[in-house]
Amino acid sequence: MAKTHVTTTINGDETEFLCETEQTLLDVLRDELHMTGTKEGCGTGDCGACSVTMDGRLICSCLVLGVETHGHKIETIEGMADGDALHPLQRNFIDMAALQCGICTPGVLVAAKNLLEKNPDPSETEVRFWLAGNLCRCTGYDKIIRAVMETAAEMRGA
């Protein structure tokens, strides 16, 4: 089967891989590159568990083909903490119990980080709409929203 050779930058590192056309970026991350932080929920763009950014734009990695990422920059949950130092969002999610089972959490964190980069001072409504594509079966969302609002305030102060 013809595989395509793809060169991308993932979390700042130039990364090469071979993939078949039908393999999504999510498949490539998890199955070829063994970066399993990005989760698969639905595989059809509905749940947001697979959220990553491509050239700074939030996307579902289940709705992008591996071959489409050639020459582009991908950021995943694995790039969020700085070594052992958690990103403020990660720290607040733990401190404020914004996760239970954790399957949605990488996607929520990537999405929330992307929001705060674009809008450091979002309203609660803006946070809720931004994260509307990130489904969570456990928390009931309120703790997620509060942790994002708290982090935004903290990062503005810092």
Add this chain to the structure above:
Amino acid sequence: MADIQYQAPEDLAAASALLAGAGGKARILAGGTDLLVQMKFDVVEPTLLIDIKNIAETRTIAEEDGGFRVGAAVPGAELGEDAALAAAWPGVVEAAELIGSTQVQGRASLGGNLCNASPAADSVPAMIAAGAVARVIGPDGQRDVAVEDIATGPGKTSLASGEIVASIFLPKRPANSGDAYLRFIPRTEMDIAVVGVGISLSLDGDGVCTAARVGLGAVAPTALLVDAAADALIGSKLDEAAMDNLAAAVSAACSPIDDKRGTVEFRTDIAGVLARRVASIAFTRAGK
């Protein structure tokens, strides 16, 4: 599993030649938010994907003759970030921004929304109201097609073999013009329209409506341009009588399906109610 080829040509002629050469086995790949889901469920089984996102014309928004030429593959998120476009055509932009979540917005395009030919595609009634024209490139050259003439039925288009929508032109609008789009969905986000209404109108110095276009989605096999609804507005100041006529004309144009998301009666009635709201938003915007 069949071996699927992938090509990402850098010009439209090459993309069109690939598409024509594949004899119906190829698919254009824009944002992929419809196509990849359909492939996952084997609704479509192409042997060649032609990614058009490396083609400059499909990826740029340019001012042209006082209007805007929007590349067919520009994602919704970029439309909203273009301040001049959002100021000129707020209804088209708000319709495009209703498509899916933030993540889907990062990919989903006007060209894909149009060519997927879902009757419920949100941007299509707004583009119809705007008088948008699709620029189609094919083996025989280029032609300009009114947006309402692209879809011919659910999942079916008038595009011939090898034809690609390269861009969508939103014309220059007269002073005192405004447009708006609203849809009715059972939830507040992430849902498929039960009814969608787009209206664009122009006023004279006295606030009398001189021109209008009404686009209606999700209530027939394709999105519709409803001339009778526009006629109800033209010549009026959108008084109660004109609004009643508008709602009646919109409801009369509906031939919806019955499903768990809305009965025929509900869809028909709500279409008229939405049309009133959309007309008054467009009217307020035109007066600014």
